[in-house]
Amino acid sequence: MYHTVSYAFRSDDVSIMTVDSVGWQNVSHPKYRCLSSARPDCGHVVFQYTLSGRGYLDIGGRTFALPKGHALMVKVSEEHCYYYREGSAEPWEFVWINIRGDEANRIWDLILEKEGHVIRRAPDSPLIQELWDIIRLIDQEKVTDRYRLSVQAYRWLLTLMQSSRDAEKDIGALSVTTIEKCKRFIREHYASPLTLDLLAEHCGINKHYLCRLFQRSEQTTPLAYLKDRRIEAALTMLRTTELPVSRIGQKCGFESPSYFGKVFRQYMSMSPTEYRLNKLEYPYDAIYYE
Template sequence: MLKPAVYGFRNDDTSILTLDSIGWQMINTPDYSFIGEERPDCGHVIFQYTMSGQGYLEYEQQRFPLTKGTGFLVKVPSSHKYFYGDQKEPWEIIWLNLRGEEANRIWDYVIAMEGPVIQRDSDSSLIQGLWKLMRMVAEEKVTDKYQLSLGVYEWMLTLVQSSREMTKDVSASTSTLIQTAKKYMRDHFADPLTLDMISEHCGINKHYLCRLFQRSEQSSPLAYLRDRRVEAAIALLRTTDLPVQDIGQTCGFDSPSYFGKIFRQYMHMTPKEYRMKKLEFPYDAIYLE
């Protein structure tokens, strides 16, 4: 049966992502306080999640209450402090510390997207993945650095995915509009579509459609349309003998020169070069979504 415990790992392998430590604790003393610029154990990142009770995080001159369902991400060293304070209820937390360049990159990405404190339900895939790592160590007695690294990579992918989903902030009706626009562009990419035509099909203003796409996809409707056209062109270049000029026209590009320009932006080579390089690029289709 899983019980509160803390586990640490030590190795000198800097070539891979490594689990530095992981733990499940019940904090009930004001002595629990860590200052990011004063810790002797530097060079790692921390994710800590509140199961119950409350603590605090001070980060860049802001104070955040760490209530149930919140987790924080910090790097050591950095300007932060997290602590229990003088509470009546114990602070139940689960956390992990990681080392490696990839962990630092992911932390920078999520903090830029959501800030240092994030909200997740305890039954979310992110937190359930954290418990899975805890059980690997505590119950399955996994200590091999490669197995642990594999588990941590999986958990970090969940972190990135959930962060992107949280920052989309798209309602059900908005999602339906975006899917309607996407289907229309997938079905009619060969036609000379305009933003006005796409928005009219969806029954909304073109400026509103662009804002929805930016919020949901961090992109634009016309960028989505261009992706689908390039995908179609790649497939035709590899699976047919159609002349390059005809392929560009078939896929909705205004002119051969424009087709060549856009194709080089995506594939860093001309359409003809891609068609010839079957050994280096043995793909009948490439998906850009």
């Protein structure tokens, strides 16, 4: 697909969230202005990502530039205007998607609270690539069914939420590698008597720095992550083996049966033995705390 395209979909069915319009556009005329007060789609949300050139967004008494790699995120119900400015050096090229539905508005509120009305993403990021996938699906495969497009919209919104969480971390590639190294070591050695000093030594960094990285990346501590993995292993063993409870606690790295019981109760509000017997309310072979 090597040409600009745009598609709109109209339906009286408001029972599902779906795509209202989507496309790829190149504008170079100052008459291009999208003013919220002039739009009929008042319950919708709009994402518009700059591929080249520059656009502008006026919202909340401020003006935001939208250079390459930046996207505006607005709710049509908010007072705003985005536009191409006369005298710009090059056309404003962008891709956009307009989505209607309560769930889209809910997710928009979450992202706006974290990142504001202008976000930054790489052109090869999953978020932008999946937006291109939606455009290709319509342009090349001629998909127009609103239910199938709804699936694509939900998938794209989940990618948006994940990318916002990842952007919030923003700790750099080397730090991400360090965190993954630490997590992998914990998953492989949760039964061992691990300490914060030992984890930091394995990662080759100061333990205080490790804690800061872990908190920013995972919103938890290394030792809390370790405890989660130990409880996950214990839950599985309680349901898939006939080992004594005390032995399960030992195999999962808990220093004593009483400590195992105390921690287990914090997670499950019952003892390990009660969980083993309570298969009607908790019929799971495994529970995960990721």
